Amino acid sequence: xxxxxxxxxxxxxxxxxxxxxxxxxxxxxxxxxxxxxxxxxxxxxxxxxxxxxxxxxxxxxxxxxxxxxxxxxxxxxxxxxxxxxxxxxxxxxxxxxxxxxxxxxxxxxxxxxxxxxxxxxxxxxxxxxxxxxxxxxxxxxxxxxxxxxxxxxxxxxxxxxxxxxxxxxxxxxxxxxxxxxxxxxxxxxxxxxxxxxxxxxxxxxxxxxxxxxxxxxxxxxxxxxxxxxxxxxxxxxxxxxxxxxxxxxxxxxxxxxxxxxxxxxxxxxxxxxxxxxxxxxxxxxxxxxxxxxxxxxxxxxxxxxxxxxxxxxxxxxxxxxxxxxxxxxxxxxxxxxxxxxxxxxxxxxxxxxxxxxxxxxxxxxxxxxxxxxxxxxxxxxxxxxxxxxxxxxxxxxxxxxxxxxxxxxxxxxxxxxxxxxxxxxxxxxxxxxxxxxxxxxxxxxxxxxxxxxxxxxxxxxxxxxxxxxxxxxxxxxxxxxxxxxxxxxxxxxxxxxxxxxxxxxxxxxxxxxxxxxxxxxxxxxxxxxxxxxxxxxxxxxxxxxxxxxxxxxxxxxxxxxxxxxxxxxxxxxxxxxxxxxxxxxxxxxxxxxxxxxxxxxxxxxxxxxxxxxxxxxxxxxxxxxxxxxxxxxxxxxxxxxxxxxxxxxxxxxxxxxxxxxxxxxxxxxxxxxxxxxxxxxxxxxxxxxxxxxxxxxxxxxxxxxxxxxxxxxxxxxxxxxxxxxxxxxxxxxxxxxxxxxxxxxxxxxxxxxxxxxxxxxxxxxxxxxxxxxxxxxxxxxxxxxxxxxxxxxxxxxxxxxxxxxxxxxxxxxxxxxxxxxxxxxxxxxxxxxxxxxxxxxxxxxxxxxxxxxxxxxxxxxxxxxxxxxxxxxxxxx
Numbered sequence: 083x084x085x086x087x088x089x090x091x092x093x094x095x096x097x098x099x100x101x102x103x104x105x106x107x108x109x110x111x112x113x114x115x116x117x118x119x120x121x122x123x124x125x126x127x128x129x130x131x132x133x134x135x136x137x138x139x140x141x142x143x144x145x146x147x148x149x150x151x152x153x154x155x156x157x158x159x160x161x162x163x164x165x166x167x168x169x170x171x172x173x174x175x176x177x178x179x180x181x182x183x184x185x186x187x188x189x190x191x192x193x194x195x196x197x198x199x200x201x202x203x204x205x206x207x208x209x210x211x212x213x214x215x216x217x218x219x220x221x222x223x224x225x226x227x228x229x230x231x232x233x234x235x236x237x238x239x240x241x242x243x244x245x246x247x248x249x250x251x252x253x254x255x256x257x258x259x260x261x262x263x264x265x266x267x268x269x270x271x272x273x274x275x276x277x278x279x280x281x282x283x284x285x286x287x288x289x290x291x292x293x294x295x296x297x298x299x300x301x302x303x304x305x306x307x308x309x310x311x312x313x314x315x316x317x318x319x320x321x322x323x324x325x326x327x328x329x330x331x332x333x334x335x336x337x338x339x340x341x342x343x344x345x346x347x348x349x350x351x352x353x354x355x356x357x358x359x360x361x362x363x364x365x366x367x368x369x370x371x372x373x374x375x376x377x378x379x380x381x382x383x384x385x386x387x388x389x390x391x392x393x394x395x396x397x398x399x400x401x402x403x404x405x406x407x408x409x410x411x412x413x414x415x416x417x418x419x420x421x422x423x424x425x426x427x428x429x430x431x432x433x434x435x436x437x438x439x440x441x442x443x444x445x446x447x448x449x450x451x452x453x454x455x456x457x458x459x460x461x462x463x464x465x466x467x468x469x470x471x472x473x474x475x476x477x478x479x480x481x482x483x484x485x486x487x488x489x490x491x492x493x494x495x496x497x498x499x500x501x502x503x504x505x506x507x508x509x510x511x512x513x514x515x516x517x518x519x520x521x522x523x524x525x526x527x528x529x530x531x532x533x534x535x536x537x538x539x540x541x542x543x544x545x546x547x548x549x550x551x552x553x554x555x556x557x558x559x560x561x562x563x564x565x566x567x568x569x570x571x572x573x574x575x576x577x578x579x580x581x582x583x584x585x586x587x588x589x590x591x592x593x594x595x596x597x598x599x600x601x602x603x604x605x606x607x608x609x610x611x612x613x614x615x616x617x618x619x620x621x622x623x624x625x626x627x628x629x630x631x632x633x634x635x636x637x638x639x640x641x642x643x644x645x646x647x648x649x650x651x652x653x654x655x656x657x658x659x660x661x662x663x664x665x666x667x668x669x670x671x672x673x674x675x676x677x678x679x680x681x682x683x684x685x686x687x688x689x690x691x692x693x694x695x696x697x698x699x700x701x702x703x704x705x706x707x708x709x710x711x712x713x714x715x716x717x718x719x720x721x722x723x724x725x726x727x728x729x730x731x732x733x734x735x736x737x738x739x740x741x742x743x744x745x746x747x748x749x750x751x752x753x754x755x756x757x758x759x760x761x762x763x764x765x766x767x768x769x770x771x772x773x774x775x776x777x778x779x780x781x782x783x784x785x786x787x788x789x790x791x792x793x794x795x796x797x798x799x800x801x802x803x804x805x806x807x808x809x810x811x812x813x814x815x816x817x818x819x820x821x822x823x824x825x826x827x828x829x830x831x832x833x834x835x836x837x838x839x840x841x842x843x844x845x846x847x848x849x850x851x852x853x854x855x856x857x858x859x860x861x862x863x864x865x866x867x868x869x870x871x872x873x874x875x876x877x878x879x880x881x882x883x884x885x886x887x888x889x890x891x892x893x894x895x896x897x898x899x900x901x902x903x904x905x906x907x908x909x910x911x912x913x914x915x916x917x918x919x920x921x922x923x924x925x926x927x928x929x930x931x932x933x934x935x936x937x938x939x940x941x942x943x944x945x946x947x948x949x950x951x952x953x954x955x956x957x958x959x
Contacts (some may be wrong), residue, residue: 084408084441084687085179087172088189088223089163091116091197099194101168107186108174112167120196128202129859130155131385137427145454151425156206156213163205176218177535179888186218187410187441191225198222199369201384203430215417215430219410226375226438232445233347235299238277239404246284246305246320248327255389258280259304262389266397275404276457279465285321286328286338286474293342297470300403301339302396307353307383318353318366334369336386340376347443348409350399369435378440379409381416384433388929391428394420408441410434425820454907460489471499476507476725489568508544509535525556558587562594568596574608577601612648613849614640617869625653630661631885635871659763674805676923678914678943682718682953688946689734694758695938696742702756703745705734707932707948712736712747714758715951718934725761727754733774733813734933739782746776746785753787754799767796767803771772775814779821786824788812792824795837807835807842813868819860827851827865832876833861846881848874853892857899862916864902866890873904875919880917886910890935911945913956925954 088105089456099116135153164172177187188246192198202222205214216222216949222625243263247254262281281292284305305729306319308329315331322328330338339346348653349372360732369382381399398419402412417429467482468511483500488492516531534551535542565580581598584591593599637654641645694701701722702715708732714722728750735748738758745758753776755765769776770789775784779795783803787796793815795805813830819826823843832851834844851874853866863876873880873890884890895902895916902916907930913923929947 083104084187085175085182085184086187086189087175087326088191090170090191091163091193093194094668097105097121099197101163101165102957103168103171104191105189106171107178108171110167110171110424112171114168115165116162117165118162118199123158123200123292124196126151126155126201127201128877131202131655134288134427134430136384137425151828152204152430152934153206155201156204157208159200159202160205160207160214163202165799179218185411185414186790187216187221188214189221189223189436200519201430203384203433213430213490215414216421219414219434221410221434221436221441222370224370224435226440229440230347230378233299233344233440235444237404237446238271238274239299239400239446240279240297241300241400242292243278243280243302243303244284244289244297244304245280245282246303246318248306248319248321249325251306251327252303259389262393263302263304263396266393267400270401272745276400277458277462280469281471282473283321286330286887289320290338290341291817295465296342297344298342298346300400301346301401302350302806303390304352308350309367316371317352318368325601332368333375335368336372336375336377339372345376347440349377349380350396351380352387352396353383367491368948369433373435373437376437377952378437378443381409382435383431385428386425386430387428387431390423391420391426391431394423395429395432403444404446405472406444406446409436409443410441456489460486460493463489464493464499467496467499467503471503471506476510479503480507484588485869500958505538509539513543513545516545516548520552523559525552525559528552529556530947531883537546558591561587562591565594565597569601572604574601574604580606604875610643613869614643615879616849618648618650621650621653630657632883635885639869639871677957678913678923678925678954678959681942681951681955682717682719684715684951684953685949686713686951687948688951691734691755691933691935691944691946691951692736692745693736693935693937693944694742694745696758701738701742701940702746702935702944702951702953703736703738703758704928704946704951705736705747707734708738712745712756714745721756723761725756733772735773735776737777739778740780741782744782746778746780748776751787755785765798767794767800767801770794774812776843777816779817780819783820784817784821786813786815786817788826792834793824795824805837805840807833809833814854814865816854816863818856819858825854825856825863826944827854832863832874833866846874846876853890855902856892857895857897857916858897859899861897862899862902864893864895865905866893866904866906866915871906871908873902875902875914875916877917877919882920884912884914884919886912888930891931892938894934896936897938901940903934903936905934907931911943913943923956927952 085107086105087107090102090104092100094100097120100113102113105112130151139926146859152627162587173900176186190202201360203215203220207214219510222899245256245259248326249257261912264278267276267278271278281288303318303869308317310317317329317331319327320330367382369380369673372380395416399412399416401416413432413434416432420426420429463482463486463908466480470480470482480500480503483496486496508640512535514530516528517530519531529549529552532545535545561580561584565577568576568580577597578601579594617636617640624633624636634654634657637650640650686704688704689707690705694703694705700717703712705712708731710727712725712727716722727747729748737746743758746753746755749766751764752768753773754763757761769787770792772790773787775788783798784795785798786793790811791808793807793809793812794803797804809826809828810827814827816825824837829850831847836843850867850869851865852868855864864873866873867887871886871888873884873893875884884904886906889906890906892905900916902914903911905911909927911925911931911934912921916922925945927947929949931945931947933946934943941956943956945952
């Protein structure tokens with residue numbers, strides 16, 4: 083039974099405290115007020131820590147505070163704690179302890195949480211000129227309904243030493259920490275008083291596993307600790323994913339330790355801030371929380387501590403424990419070990435938390451003989467082999483297990499562990515061979531090695547990923563060989579087809595030796611030559627039939643591409659002369675009765691324009707020329723919204739949903755639908771090889787997209803592709819009003835697909851069409867040509883050519899379907915009678931017209947150029 087002075091400090095009112103004697107060796111239960119400026123002392127805590135740590139020499143934190151600070155703080159704490167009759171009881175109890183030839187155990191019950199933050203271990207008796215903790219053990223008491231009996235222990239005392247040094251935190255010298263502690267306990271280990279087992283780079287998983295391999299009497303943690311101010315709980319740092327810190331709260335650590343059978347009675351936390359608590363809960367530190375969770379005693383550190391001081395403490399502490407001393411005596415033994423080796427003040431750093439009356443933790447059985455040396459060696463060999471295997475030293479683990487099996491050939495655990503180590507050794511060798519084959523691009527050998535590994539362990543490292551990578555590279559190598567063969571035979575289209583397959587696998591491998599580029603240039607040249615020849619044939623045929631206007635247009639199209647092509651200049655001039663001679667009457671156009679009156683100019687460069695109407699307002703959407711942005715404007719020209727598309731430059735795409743609430747345009751790698759009010763993205767679909775066009779179905783349930791290689795229809799609710807047609811260089815797409823057909827304009831001409839059957843029902847190969855529109859009644863279609871300087875109007879039974887002086891960039895029908903607007907690079911927008919193809923109005927601009935759109939009611943027309951967007955009122959005169 084210890085000689086005890088137990089003091090309870092309780093709070094009467096905020097910042098008003100009383101000291102009560104609960105138990106005293108000298109008897110009596112006096113009370114006295116605790117007069118102490120707690121806030122001032124708490125404010126001095128950082129400086130006090132710096133003083134204590136600096137006194138030991140080099141450390142992680144070096145500050146030079148006053149040399150007198152530690153003693154001043156200790157004096158204030160002593161004078162406040164032992165005042166009036168309490169001091170008398172303390173002195174009398176000291177006398178009783180001296181008569182019994184025992185130290186006086188001073189037990190502190192600190193109820194106000196802020197008092198638990200004070201360094202009571204620094205108590206300084208100025209009357210007798212000594213620090214109390216060096217002569218009398220100081221214990222911080224945590225109440226418990228039941229105190230465990232001392233644990234029967236057959237020596238040696240088994241200590242699980244855990245080291246965790248995660249990346250991203252100050253580096254711990256793990257090897258040095260281990261060597262120092264082993265040096266400190268070498269004598270105790272040699273005398274079979276202590277057995278020290280190591281767990282390095284400790285993670286939650288490895289600690290969980292090792293706790294099952296007990297019994298463990300003590301858990302000794304070396305690492306980093308912290309205090310979470312937000313959650314007001316102490317933490318320690320274990321090694322998490324990728325070697326970085328996993329902060330583990332005290333309550334979770336306590337649950338993990340409770341797995342051990344028996345549960346270690348003692349935990350030693352050699353980590354910074356392991357004894358720091360919060361202002362609202364003085365026992366929220368890791369150490370106090372562990373004791374509160376059921377651990378009998380915890381020795382923790384209230385300040386940072388140097389490696390040497392930590393080792394000195396461990397030497398004195400564990401020596402006392404192994405000789406059957408109480409845990410409070412063992413902590414004092416550790417303090418004296420620190421005190422005697424240097425002038426350091428770090429002996430005030432350890433803090434002892436005790437649960438209930440748990441002073442004697444172990445009942446050491448010194449009567450029995452220790453285990454035989456051979457048994458100890460076998461157990462040590464197995465433990466060391468397990469650790470070596472865990473950290474990846476398979477060869478060393480096998481050597482240790484071979485030594486163990488030479489002592490105990492039938493040891494099933496050792497046989498099983500050796501088989502595991504040998505299997506891992508085989509796997510790593512096979513993995514190295516596979517990696518070497520992969521490095522030398524011997525794909526077949528690499529694939530074989532990886533698959534051999536997967537047969538033994540399908541989840542081994544990244545073998546599945548590496549095997550699949552090698553398969554892809556093997557296929558790429560085969561395709562590149564095939565591509566070179568086609569190129570050598572000048573099979574250019576086949577070369578391009580293989581290159582496109584390679585592009586899907588690895589864009590960087592799609593053009594070996596520039597052969598794909600060469601093939602595309604050759605095919606483009608062949609197409610270009612064929613295109614010019616086709617234009618020349620069309621011009622010659624028109625000339626023979628005395629269609630002078632068509633002949634002149636075709637010859638001029640050729641001259642724009644190649645001024646010296648055959649005799650085009652001579653033939654064009656001849657046709658002009660014949661046209662002049664033939665003109666003896668009007669050119670056939672009706673008098674212009676439709677006027678366009680400018681009503682609004684928006685100074686923003688336009689790539690594409692759309693006009694939408696919803697229940698809230700009408701708006702113009704402009705895909706900004708040369709920018710990655712769509713802007714919405716109201717009918718007064720005020721900006722409503724700016725949407726970042728993520729893709730700068732041509733092609734330009736903008737279209738409203740029928741109800742005006744959504745807007746579609748180009749996004750990153752596809753088409754994106756945005757909320758027209760908020761600009762929030764609501765749908766994204768891929769669009770093959772480069773988005774060129776997009777539009778909504780009349781009922782808003784589907785969207786159509788056009789790209790370099792295909793036209794697709796998508797369900798807007800599920801983003802599921804419901805139709806796809808392979809075409810080349812698509813420029814524009816449009817739904818029929820009933821939504822049953824899709825019209826596509828591309829480099830070959832016009833194509834109409836029946837969506838429910840997936841069949842192409844119409845085709846007009848006029849070549850290089852870049853815009854398309856369906857009339858609202860579905861009876862007509864129109865398209866603009868990038869090469870013919872004209873637009874085409876398909877009326878029932880007849881196709882009209884609507885002439886411009888340059889490429890036609892945009893076509894649009896009015897709301898009643900009787901008018902067609904065309905925009906051209908010749909700087910004009912023209913409005914035509916959609917029934918007889920007569921021009922009704924011509925609107926001249928200073929720049930090429932890039933896009934146009936009718937208002938929902940057809941009363942206005944918006945035109946866009948690279949300088950501005952202009953709104954025109956259409957008025958008959």
